[in-house]
Amino acid sequence: MADAVKLTCTQCGQANRVPTDRLLAGPKCGVCGAKLADGTVGTLDMPTLTKAVKGDDLPIIIDFWAPWCGPCRMMAPEFAKAAKGLAGHVRFAKIDTEEHPRASSQFGIRGIPLLILFHRGREVARLPGARPAAEIERFVREHVAISA
Numbered sequence: 001m002a003d004a005v006k007l008t009c010t011q012c013g014q015a016n017r018v019p020t021d022r023l024l025a026g027p028k029c030g031v032c033g034a035k036l037a038d039g040t041v042g043t044l045d046m047p048t049l050t051k052a053v054k055g056d057d058l059p060i061i062i063d064f065w066a067p068w069c070g071p072c073r074m075m076a077p078e079f080a081k082a083a084k085g086l087a088g089h090v091r092f093a094k095i096d097t098e099e100h101p102r103a104s105s106q107f108g109i110r111g112i113p114l115l116i117l118f119h120r121g122r123e124v125a126r127l128p129g130a131r132p133a134a135e136i137e138r139f140v141r142e143h144v145a146i147s148a
Contacts, residue, residue: 005057009034010042010093013051023058024088039087041080044095046102052118056091059119059144061136063094064109071130072113079115081133082140089146119144 004017007027011034018027018036027036037058044052044062052060063079065072076094083092097104097112107116107123115127117140125143127136140146 006055007036007058007091008048008052008056009036010044010048010052010091013048015051015055037088037091039084040092041076041083042091042093044093046095046100046106049093049095049100049103052091052093054121056118057120058089058091059117059124059140060091060093061115061117061140063092064097064103064107064114064116065094065112066096066098068098069112075113075130078131078133079136082136085133085137086140086146090140090144115139117143 004019005023007016007018009016009029009032012029012032014029014031016030016036023037026038028034029036049062079092095103097109103109111128113130115136117124125139127139
């Protein structure tokens with residue numbers, strides 16, 4: 001990993017450079033002060049999603065979901081638990097496919113919930129269906145290198 005990584009703020013969309021040795025210390029956005037890699041799940045809009053997927057140096061896993069989807073709501077706490085478990089190594093975010101229907105067509109989504117893992121501007125893998133936290137963490141670890 002480089003001496004610094006680029007992270008897009010999920011709140012304001014600003015690109016930030018964060019020293020790698022500060023990733024576990026709760027770095028904040030230089031513009032709005034939002035936490036960048038604290039193990040919480042960010043909520044994205046389409047421009048921020050595109051910017052984060054294409055520009056971020058840390059892997060990011062996106063939960064494509066909708067409020068009317070029972071399995072999506074059921075998985076939300078598990079997704080948040082997995083985010084805590086991989087804090088500082090992988091970023092977690094979600095996008096509401098009902099509010100942002102372009103996401104479904106842009107990423108070829110045929111069913112939700114769907115997790116898509118991105119790293120360095122490309123899609124790495126997909127995991128369909130509601131999953132427990134341990135399975136989400138295992139999926140991420142199988143597809144991207146995470147330092148201890």
